[in-house]
Amino acid sequence: MTPPPYALRIDTDVTKLREADRLLQDLAAELALPEDVFGCTHLVREAGRRRVALSLAGRSRAVADAVRARLTAQGHTVTDGTWDEPGRAVLFPGAAALTGTLTVAELLDRSAIDRVRVLGAPDGPGPEARLVTREFVRPRWEHHELVLAAMPAAGGTLVPFEDSDPTPCCADH
CATH class of the missing domain: 3.30.70.2250 (B family DNA polymerase, N domain, alpha/beta motif)
Structure with a gap:
């Protein structure tokens, strides 16, 4: 986009x-x-x-x-x-619809996010991968694409890399 x-x-x-x-x-x-x-x-x-x-x-x-x-x-x-x-x-368009647990395909379909990048993984997640939004999704513009950085979480799910309540030592870096 x-x-x-x-x-x-x-x-x-x-x-x-x-x-x-x-x-x-x-x-x-x-x-x-x-x-x-x-x-x-x-x-x-x-x-x-x-x-x-x-x-x-x-x-x-x-x-x-x-x-x-x-x-x-x-x-x-x-x-x-x-x-x-x-x-x-x-x-961003669709931000309000990103609640609960969604598949990557649903996240991309419901919002202006262009792709999901998993930290430490060479390839992006498959469309069926589940993402627990924690009602806090903050993608970044990267080379004219809106990209959500995610990381692996419990139960084979993903979560957005940025947390709404970051550890004070890491906040605002």
Whole structure:
């Protein structure tokens, strides 16, 4: 999948991924964004300042213009384009349908995710492989594909690599 053509960069002072996730979800609800919008977090370090920036991208210039106007009015710094760092998708088409245990085929069919990569495995999982979503799925853009990193779990299942409640020593890396 090619990223949508109308993208906005939103600078923030947020330093934690969970805060950035919440901010994106709150913005999507407040602005009543359509379900085809992608909302991503980006770890940015510029001029010695480390933070989690946001991007919103969609297929409609009108939606992008409305979002830019609203966020600018709220005091956010908004510019056209995306951040250099690949995005970690929080909002993406089909995200709400990724709950419970799904096969890889169901996950790919229900969402904008293009593929699943299993850490430490040379090949991707088969379409019948079961993924326990833990209601927290955060794929990343990799070479114009939305890719979910997963890892083996109990009972021959897979789980998303990123956990909603990471161990403090590993959080926000």
